[in-house]
Amino acid sequence: MLVFGQFLEVLIGGLLAGVLYSLVALGFVLIFKASGVFNFAQGAMVLLAGLALVRSLDFLAARGVPTWAAILLALLFAAIVMAITAALIQKLVLGPLVNQSDLSLFMATIGITFVLEGAGQMLFGSDVYPLSLFPTDAWFILDSVFDGGILVNKLDVWGGLIAGALVAGLAIFFQRTKTGRALRAVADDHAAAESVGIPITWIWFVVWLVAGLVALVAATVWGTKLGVQFSIVFLALKALPVLIIGGFTSVPGAIVGGLIVGAGEKIAEVYLGQHIGGGIEYWFAYVLALAVLLVRPQGLFGERIIERI
Amino acid sequence: MKADIQERSGAAGAAHALSDRVIGDVLLSVENVSLAFGGVKAISDVSFDIRKGEIRAIIGPNGAGKTSMLNVINGFYHPNEGTITFKGTRRRDMRPYIAASQGISRTFQNLALFKGMTTLDNIMAGRALKMRRGLLWQALHWGPALAEEIRHREAVEKIIDFLEIQHIRKAPVGKLPYGLQKRVELGRALAMEPELLLLDEPMAGMNLEEKKDMSRYILTVNDQLGTTVALIEHDMGVVMDISDRVVVLEYGRKIADGTPEEVQRNQRVIDAYLGISH
Amino acid sequence: MLYREAGQFKTSYAADMAIFPIRQDRIALLLLLAFAFVGIPLLAHFQLWPLGSDYMLRAILIPFLILALAAIGVNILVGYCGQISLGSGAFMAIGAYSAYKFGTGVHIPLEFIGSEIAIPPLPVLPSILLGGLMAAIVGILFGIPSLRIKGLYLAVATLAAQFFFDWVFLRVQWFTNYAPSGSVNAPDLVFFGYFVHSPIERYLLCLIFVTVFALIAKNLVRGNIGRQWMAIRDMDIAAELMGIRPLYAKLTAFAVSSFIVGVAGALWAFVYLGSWEPLAFSIDRSLQLLFMVIIGGLGSILGSFLGAAFILILPIMLDQVPHALGIPISVETVSLLVFVVTGSLICYLLIVEPHGFARLWAIAKEKLRLWPFPY
Numbered sequence: 001m002l003v004f005g006q007f008l009e010v011l012i013g014g015l016l017a018g019v020l021y022s023l024v025a026l027g028f029v030l031i032f033k034a035s036g037v038f039n040f041a042q043g044a045m046v047l048l049a050g051l052a053l054v055r056s057l058d059f060l061a062a063r064g065v066p067t068w069a070a071i072l073l074a075l076l077f078a079a080i081v082m083a084i085t086a087a088l089i090q091k092l093v094l095g096p097l098v099n100q101s102d103l104s105l106f107m108a109t110i111g112i113t114f115v116l117e118g119a120g121q122m123l124f125g126s127d128v129y130p131l132s133l134f135p136t137d138a139w140f141i142l143d144s145v146f147d148g149g150i151l152v153n154k155l156d157v158w159g160g161l162i163a164g165a166l167v168a169g170l171a172i173f174f175q176r177t178k179t180g181r182a183l184r185a186v187a188d189d190h191a192a193a194e195s196v197g198i199p200i201t202w203i204w205f206v207v208w209l210v211a212g213l214v215a216l217v218a219a220t221v222w223g224t225k226l227g228v229q230f231s232i233v234f235l236a237l238k239a240l241p242v243l244i245i246g247g248f249t250s251v252p253g254a255i256v257g258g259l260i261v262g263a264g265e266k267i268a269e270v271y272l273g274q275h276i277g278g279g280i281e282y283w284f285a286y287v288l289a290l291a292v293l294l295v296r297p298q299g300l301f302g303e304r305i306i307e308r309i
Numbered sequence: 310m311k312a313d314i315q316e317r318s319g320a321a322g323a324a325h326a327l328s329d330r331v332i333g334d335v336l337l338s339v340e341n342v343s344l345a346f347g348g349v350k351a352i353s354d355v356s357f358d359i360r361k362g363e364i365r366a367i368i369g370p371n372g373a374g375k376t377s378m379l380n381v382i383n384g385f386y387h388p389n390e391g392t393i394t395f396k397g398t399r400r401r402d403m404r405p406y407i408a409a410s411q412g413i414s415r416t417f418q419n420l421a422l423f424k425g426m427t428t429l430d431n432i433m434a435g436r437a438l439k440m441r442r443g444l445l446w447q448a449l450h451w452g453p454a455l456a457e458e459i460r461h462r463e464a465v466e467k468i469i470d471f472l473e474i475q476h477i478r479k480a481p482v483g484k485l486p487y488g489l490q491k492r493v494e495l496g497r498a499l500a501m502e503p504e505l506l507l508l509d510e511p512m513a514g515m516n517l518e519e520k521k522d523m524s525r526y527i528l529t530v531n532d533q534l535g536t537t538v539a540l541i542e543h544d545m546g547v548v549m550d551i552s553d554r555v556v557v558l559e560y561g562r563k564i565a566d567g568t569p570e571e572v573q574r575n576q577r578v579i580d581a582y583l584g585i586s587h
Numbered sequence: 588m589l590y591r592e593a594g595q596f597k598t599s600y601a602a603d604m605a606i607f608p609i610r611q612d613r614i615a616l617l618l619l620l621a622f623a624f625v626g627i628p629l630l631a632h633f634q635l636w637p638l639g640s641d642y643m644l645r646a647i648l649i650p651f652l653i654l655a656l657a658a659i660g661v662n663i664l665v666g667y668c669g670q671i672s673l674g675s676g677a678f679m680a681i682g683a684y685s686a687y688k689f690g691t692g693v694h695i696p697l698e699f700i701g702s703e704i705a706i707p708p709l710p711v712l713p714s715i716l717l718g719g720l721m722a723a724i725v726g727i728l729f730g731i732p733s734l735r736i737k738g739l740y741l742a743v744a745t746l747a748a749q750f751f752f753d754w755v756f757l758r759v760q761w762f763t764n765y766a767p768s769g770s771v772n773a774p775d776l777v778f779f780g781y782f783v784h785s786p787i788e789r790y791l792l793c794l795i796f797v798t799v800f801a802l803i804a805k806n807l808v809r810g811n812i813g814r815q816w817m818a819i820r821d822m823d824i825a826a827e828l829m830g831i832r833p834l835y836a837k838l839t840a841f842a843v844s845s846f847i848v849g850v851a852g853a854l855w856a857f858v859y860l861g862s863w864e865p866l867a868f869s870i871d872r873s874l875q876l877l878f879m880v881i882i883g884g885l886g887s888i889l890g891s892f893l894g895a896a897f898i899l900i901l902p903i904m905l906d907q908v909p910h911a912l913g914i915p916i917s918v919e920t921v922s923l924l925v926f927v928v929t930g931s932l933i934c935y936l937l938i939v940e941p942h943g944f945a946r947l948w949a950i951a952k953e954k955l956r957l958w959p960f961p962y
Contacts, residue, residue, distance in 0.1 A: 038739050096938040103671065106739065107881055108937050110874070114930030118923040126919065237870070240743045248739075282754050286747030293736045293744060383828050409830030421825035423818050425886060434818045438830035440811040444839065450806035455601065458810060462600045501829065 009150045010270050011263055016156030018242075018262020019163045020225070023218040025239040025246070025254040026166060027211040032248045033174075034183040034207040036102065037094070040109040043236020044116035045212055048085065050219035050228035051124035052078040054131050071133065075216070082212030085116070090205045098200070117233060126230060131223035134158045159221040163255065166217060170251055179206060187249075241289035247302025256300060261285045332553065333361035335394075336537050337382065337413075337505060342391030344377055344561075351377040352388070353561045359505070364531055364538045366552035366569075368545075370581055373558040375541045376418055379507050382539075383415055384408045395505075409438055412504035416494045416511055418541075424483040428493050431482055432468060435500030436461040468496050472526060488519045495526060506530070508540040512547060520544065524551055549573065557581070592956070606805055623794055631787050644786040651899050652793040653854045658879040658891035659804050660847030665877065666885035667808055668840035669820025670733050674745035675848050675876045677752035678722045680868035682849025683856035684762045686718030690774040691764060711776050715853040722849025723842045730841030734834055749870055756865040770864040773857040789858050796854060800847055805888050807843065816840050817886070848876075881933055884945025893944040901925055 024046060031039040039045075057074035061067070093108050135154045174180040185193040186203050194200050222232055238261075246257025268284045292299065338358035344351045352374045359365045367375050380386040382393065384403035392399050396411060414435070423431050440461060446454035469475055472492050477485060482493055491511060498506060508527070512520045528551060530536045542548050548555060549569040557565040557572055559581040565572045572578055595610055597603040607613045627648070631638040638644060661675050693706040709717070729748045733741050756762050763771050776783040776792070783792050807813055815836040818826035827833055856863045875898060883894020902925045909916040916924075940946050 093934045093938070100937070100941070102738065103669075104937050104941060108934050110877075111930040111933030111937070114926045115934070116930075118926030118928075118930065122920065122923045122927070126923070237746065240746060244740060244743050276758075279754050279758060283747065283750035286743065286750050290732065290744050290747045293740055294732055297736050297740060385824065385828060405827045406830060406832060409828060415828055417825065421822045423821035423825075425821050426814070426817050430814055430817070434814045434826070434831070435829055437811060437815050437818070442811070444807070444812060444843075447810040447812055448803045448806050450810060454810060458604065459600045462604070466600075497829070 005150060007267075009152075010266050012150065012152055013156070014263035014266030015259050016153065016160055016262070017266065018258040018260065019160040019255070020156070020218075020221055020258075021235070021238055021242050021262055022255045022258030023159065023163050023166070023214070023221060024235050025242040025258055026163075026170065026251065027214040027218065028239055028243055029249065029251055029254045030170070030211045030214060031207055032187075032243075033251075034187045035094075035204055036187055037105045037109065038102075038248070039211065040106065040236065041113040041116055042211065042215060042239065043233040044113040044120070045082070045085070045215035046219045046222065046235060047228070047230065047232045048116050048120040049078050049082055049212065049216035050131070050223045050232060051120050051129070052081040053216065053219060054129040054223060054228045055124045057131070058129070078216050078219075079213060082216055083209050086205055086208035086212050089208055090201060094204060094208075095201060113233070113236075117230070121230065128227045128229040129223075130227045131220070133220050134224050136224060155221070155225055159225075162217060162221060163258075166214065167251055167255055173210075174251070179203075183207060238285060241285035244289035244299055245292050247299030250299075250301035253299060253301030261288065264288055330362055330532060330535075332363045335359070336361040337393070337395045337539075339378070339382070340392050340394065342378075342381060342388045342393070344374075344381060344386055344388045350561050352381070352558075354391070355558065355561070355563045356391075357556045357563060357566055359537060359539055360554075361504075361537055362531070362535055363553040364527070364540065364551055366548045366555045367539060367541045367558065368543070368548055368555060368572075369558035369564075372560070374561040375558055376509055377561075378558070379415065379509055379539070379541065382408070382507060383413065409501065412501075413507065414498040414501040414503035414505075415507040416491070416498050416509055418509040418513070420487075420490055420494060422482045422490055422494055422497070425481070427479050427481055428474060428485070428496075429465065429469070429478045431493055432465045432496045432500045433461065435497040436465065438501060465496075465500055468499050471499075471529075472496050473522075488515055491515070491523070492526075495523075499530065503536060505537045505539065508538060508542075510541050510543065512542060512544055520547060527551065545573075604809065606809070620798070624791070628787050628791060631790075641786050644790050647899065647903070649786070649790055649793055649859050650855075651895055652790070652797045653851050653859055654876070654879065654899065655892045655895035656793075656797045656800055656854070657848050657851035657876055658883065658895045659801060659888060660844045660851060661876045662880045662883075662885065662887070662891045663804060663808070663816070663847070664840050664844035665880055666887065666890070667813060667820065668816040668837065668844075670730075670837060670840060671738065671742045672745045672844075673742050673870070673873050673877065674729070674747075674749035674752075676868040676870060676872035677749040678726060678845045678848040679852025679855060679872065680752055680756055680865060681722040681725055681845075682715075682718040682852030683863065683868065684718075684756055685721035685849070686714040686853035686857065687771055687773070688762065688764075689717045690714040708774070710778075711774060711857065712778055714774075715850055715857065718853040719846040719850035722852070723846035726841040726845025726849075727838050730838050733837050733841070746870075749873055753865055753869060756868075770862055772862040773860070776857060783858075793854060793858055796850070800850070801888060804843075804847065808888065812836070812839060820886075878929060878933060882929075882936060882943055884943030885941075887943070887945035889948065890943050890945030893948065897944065898929070901928060 024042060027042045027045065028039055031037055031042075053074050056077040057070055060070040060073055065073070089112060093112060094105070097105055097108055135158070137154055139152050139154050139157070141150050141152055174184065182193070182198045182203055183206070185196075185198055186200060193203075218235075219228065219232070222235060226232065242254060242257040242261050244257070245260055246253030246255070265281045265284050269278070269281045273280045335358045338356070340356045342355050343353050355374075355378065367378060369375055377386060381388050382403060384405040384407065387402035392401060393403050394400070395403070395408075395413070423434060426434070440457055442454040442457050446452060450458075469478060472495065474489065474492055474496065477489060477493075482490055485493065491513075495508075495511065498508075511527070512523050515523065524547060527538060527540070531538050540552070552569055554567065555565070555569050555572045556563060557575070557578050559577075564577045564581060565575045567575075592609055595608075597608065602608065607616055627638065627644075630636075631644055634640070657675065657679060660678075661672065664670050664672050689706070689709045690711060692708040693704065695704040697703055725748075729744065732744045736744060757769070760766075763769060776789075778792070783789060808816070815826070815831045816839075818829070818831055819833055819836045819840075823833060826836070852868065855867070860867060879894035879898045880891060881894070882897055883892065884890025902921060905924050905928065906916070906918075906921050936943055
């Protein structure tokens with residue numbers, strides 16, 4: 001019973017961590033679904049959002065603004081920063097590149113990543129900034145079933161709830177609203193969408209704005225967990241295996257992929273790591289993604305690619 | 310059109326029209342081939358053959374499955390049912406490498422040129438199958454590899470002369486006008502020295518002059534090299550004038566098979582083109 | 588006027604296929620090589636500007652040469668064959684650590700068959716080349732998925748390689764000969780009895796390697812295999828229908844590319860760093876190489892050099908220019924500025940000239956042909 005309890009703890013911890021990955025992955029899925037562009041810069045966007053948030057929060061708190069107001073204002077500020085960023089990206093980079101190949105667009109997002117990382121830190125500073133928007137203490141559940149209970153981190157639980165709300169919101173957005181439908185049309189064929197009067201530049205701005213806001217949400221959770229710092233950017237890289245496993249175009253896929261990666265990583269680290277040395281978390285997700293790719297190239301929920309000539 | 314072709318292509322056209330070419334045995338045949346994508350049946354139970362040395366046209370309204378048929382012959386698509394017999398060997402499906410190495414080459418409806426390379430390199434790429442020298446010799450670009458490169462360059466230059474594209478040899482193909490791109494693609498297919506040349510709408514988007522030139526090239530290749538040609542074409546004038554036999558597809562089924570005159574008189578074919586469904 | 592081809596007729600296909608068909612280009616190249624092989628060492632020996640101190644050689648020219656070599660390797664895979672790779676750093680690491688093991692002796696006990704593999708320490712040159720070979724073998728293994736997965740998905744697979752090998756060289760202490768600090772020292776650089784030590788000697792060593800490999804790379808890309816690579820990059824389906832085997836083309840691209848990158852890695856470790864840790868070959872290095880190739884020009888050997896030069900010089904320029912102008916700027920701000928400028932330049936180049944500096948150079952030469960006439 002003890003061993004199972006321990007396993008459950010590792011599993012739940014992993015699943016919840018996975019949900020946090022999903023938060024970042026959702027931003028990718030949004031942009032990919034709506035524009036076919038793989039946004040390497042999503043991680044940098046989380047950093048930028050986080051920096052804008054935490055620095056404005058500290059600024060306001062230092063001036064004696066009451067906490068609840070400071071948080072709201074800081075969130076607003078960060079949202080505006082992300083909106084401006086979305087507009088600039090659309091106008092300066094993506095607009096001119098609209099007819100180029102996917103590879104070019106992908107590489108442009110790598111360029112954008114670097115610009116955001118550099119500019120963000122130049123504007124807002126490059127230290128580690130702690131953020132405490134959510135409780136981070138431990139919580140012991142099921143202590144009637146398992147001796148001492150199972151350790152669960154409250155932050156992770158919050159993250160799970162937020163991710164759930166976000167997914168539900170996005171699903172409604174895509175399926176039910178006019179803008180959401182337009183987004184799907186644009187993703188399928190932007191020339192055709194344009195010809196039926198869908199304003200592409202506006203749509204893409206909306207997409208990047210929403211992705212930016214998703215990044216902000218991710219930043220609130222991850223910033224609390226790790227502190228807002230440069231290494232958050234590497235989260236983006238961790239989201240890649242999530243996307244591979246879940247499929248690039250699927251919102252539920254991002255969640256399931258995140259769960260699999262999160263749980264898989266933790267379990268591998270604890271149980272496999274005993275035998276081959278620690279640090280497995282570093283690469284396990286990628287190797288898992290590679291394995292999935294070999295068997296099912298479009299991921300679990302992605303669309304099958306049929307080539308035509 | 311026939312008179313035009315003869316006039317423009319001179320000896321080649323006249324010789325072809327009088328035709329003492331020998332049309333031989335069956336080179337390729339497809340038997341009861343069916344192909345479906347998910348729920349969509351692209352080809353349903355189609356059988357026909359192509360004889361050595363002939364020009365065989367495949368025609369039909371849009372969506373009839375003509376390009377899919379060529380893709381099956383090439384080995385790009387694998388039929389759900391039926392067999393393909395090429396040079397006497399019957400197969401369940403064709404593999405691209407086998408098709409290419411046994412002498413089938415192809416042009417494409419939407420052009421599949423290598424946009425990042427020059428005309429010369431595109432056509433030289435068609436010789437890839439014939440170039441045998443290993444990586445190490447190529448790395449030195451000397452001795453056997455250099456000799457091989459020069460030998461194949463000579464062969465490719467003959468094709469360039471034939472297609473009259475010397476002036477665009479070193480031009481990146483992406484920058485060429487459409488008609489010239491189609492010619493380069495033909496050159497690339499010819500570079501493989503094919504026994505069976507599959508042409509998918511080689512004259513699409515061309516004006517009358519360009520069509521005459523293209524017809525002349527096809528006729529010359531068929532006449533002087535004995536290359537068997539299967540071509541998908543929408544211009545009925547061209548089809549009637551240069552092809553020996555025609556097969557007509559509609560909604561994935563074969564609805565006629567015979568000489569151009571026979572097919573032209575076939576009521577089902579006329580109805581298909583006029584849009585009268587059966 | 589100076590740069591005209593008029594009067595230069597090629598009388599053989601071999602002449603037409605030469606790397607530099609125009610005589611002026613050949614002369615320019617010979618001058619450049621003379622300067623590189625003779626001029627620079629002389630300047631350094633007599634400590635004349637700009638080689639007044641060791642700095643230019645040690646901190647700029649040597650890393651430039653080695654990174655240009657690595658960039659050539661990456662360009663073959665990404666630029667010529669169109670297979671995106673985010674894992675080149677790992678291949679440099681494989682080259683470096685393999686060369687290190689071959690240079691210090693390999694001993695693998697095989698208890699299950701009661702025997703062992705024991706190779707005595709090898710001289711430096713074979714070690715480096717074997718390092719490249721090991722990288723090539725791993726490259727082929729990681730290239731196998733490329734037959735089924737393309738584009739972005741392949742990028743993730745290469746990331747898998749990058750992170751996996753980061754971990755391997757950190758954890759598996761056999762590679763560092765169980766060094767307690769985790770960092771290793773390169774063996775002495777003895778080539779054919781000659782002890783390579785001073786910066787000038789190291790520079791010449793790198794120059795020789797780079798010249799040889801650049802020539803090999805250029806020969807490969809203008810020949811049959813180069814055309815196969817480019818065909819796969821441009822239209823892989825049409826290429827396959829023409830009889831080009833995607834398996835052979837892609838795996839050879841991975842093999843050749845990884846070999847060159849592995850050799851560059853070994854050189855980086857042995858000749859430039861002297862002693863190193865796995866961090867030297869992390870994802871930052873992979874991205875840096877990718878940028879060099881994009882900025883310099885995908886599918887261009889010259890571009891690899893231009894890109895390497897640019898990426899290397901950029902931080903130095905961003906550091907020196909404000910100082911020269913009297914504007915105080917912190918080291919940290921410089922490194923952040925590098926980020927911003929590099930990123931902006933990539934976006935700019937992708938919009939304006941996707942073929943990078945190499946294309947800009949070619950356009951400049953075209954204009955030079957007409958000069959001083961306007962058209």
